[in-house]
Structures are given as structure tokens and as C-alpha cells.
Amino acid sequence: MQGFIIDFKPVRDDDLIVTLLTSDEIITTYRFYGARHSHINIGYKIDFELESNLKSTIPRLKDVIQLSFPWILDKEKLYCWQRFLKLFYTHLKGIEELDKFYFNLLSNLVHKITKQNVKRAIIEGYINLLDFEGRLHTDYECLLCEKVVEGNIALVRSMLPTHPKCSYSKSFKSNQIKSLFEEKSSIELNDEELDYIWNILLQGI
């Protein structure tokens, strides 16, 4: 089985509770001596086996093999990736069964990040996630005053559109946001604008 590590918590000595996002479920597992193994880290993709234990409701994680990425030693890429993957733990908390969309999105992103700017790739991926979950507001209705935003658009948490004067937030030209929402492309955004949107994403997916 394969999965992405979206959370781990130390429990007595070197053991860990590890949460994995797999193609059809979120799995919470118990890893003995996990802290001693460098291949347990947020964002890592692993191949693994589960072993059920009669004494515990949490299966044991074993035979872990790290499936490395071509950019695993690129500090900036790995740092951004780990911050993004961490957000899935909170976002999908309490969910067990999962649509394949999430695993596929992350697997495709691993490839995209090899060639593309990491923040661009992740932001475009996140817009696809919002669209999949029916949370992408292409009606451009302002979250605050509920009127359609005609000119410049400002974004708030979860990429919700607002009038810049309603949210007192950074103003984007409407074609920039429409290209992002409708073409799933960040091409109209410069690096500084991209950083701004990246910080919105970090508030929670």
C-alpha cells in the first residue's frame, strides 16, 4: 500500500502515531521505534504494510519504504510541500473513506514540482481541490456584502472572493483571478502576488 504522511505524533519513547493519506482512506497507524527511522516525516510518500493487533484498534505500520522524490534534497521545495501536506491533516480530520482525487492530486503534484516552481504548482493544485470540493467561487460573489465583484478582486481564506474595499485586502485585477480560477493557471501572477496567495493558503485549506 502507498500513502503520504500527513501527520505524526510521538508517543512514549521512540514510538509514533502516524497518519497516512492513501488512495481511498485516511489511516491512523502505530509505528514502533518510528522516531529512529528517517523515512517517517511529513509529506513523505511511503510504501508500507499494516498489521492488525488484537490488543489495539490502531494497526501497526511496518515494512516502510520511502518513495523518494527527485527534489527531496531541495530545501525550499520540501519545506513548502511539508507545510501544504500538514494542512490535509486538519482538513480531512474525522474522515476515513476518501475519494481517489486527493491521492492522485498529490501524486501528480510530486511530478509537477520537479519541473515547476513549487508554490505555483501547489496553488494551482489547491484551486483544483477547491473546485473538486465545490468550494471554488467562480460566481465571484463577495463573501462580505454578497454583491458580485465586478472590478478588482481581493481574496480571503479559502480563496473566497471579496471586494478589496470590503475586506481591506490586496487587490488583484479580475483577469488574474479568473485565469487562476477558471484556467487553473497562475501565469498572470508575479512572484510577489504568488507569495501573497501562498500565505492565504497557509491559513488553512
Ligand SMILES: [Zn+2]
Ligand atoms: Zn463586497
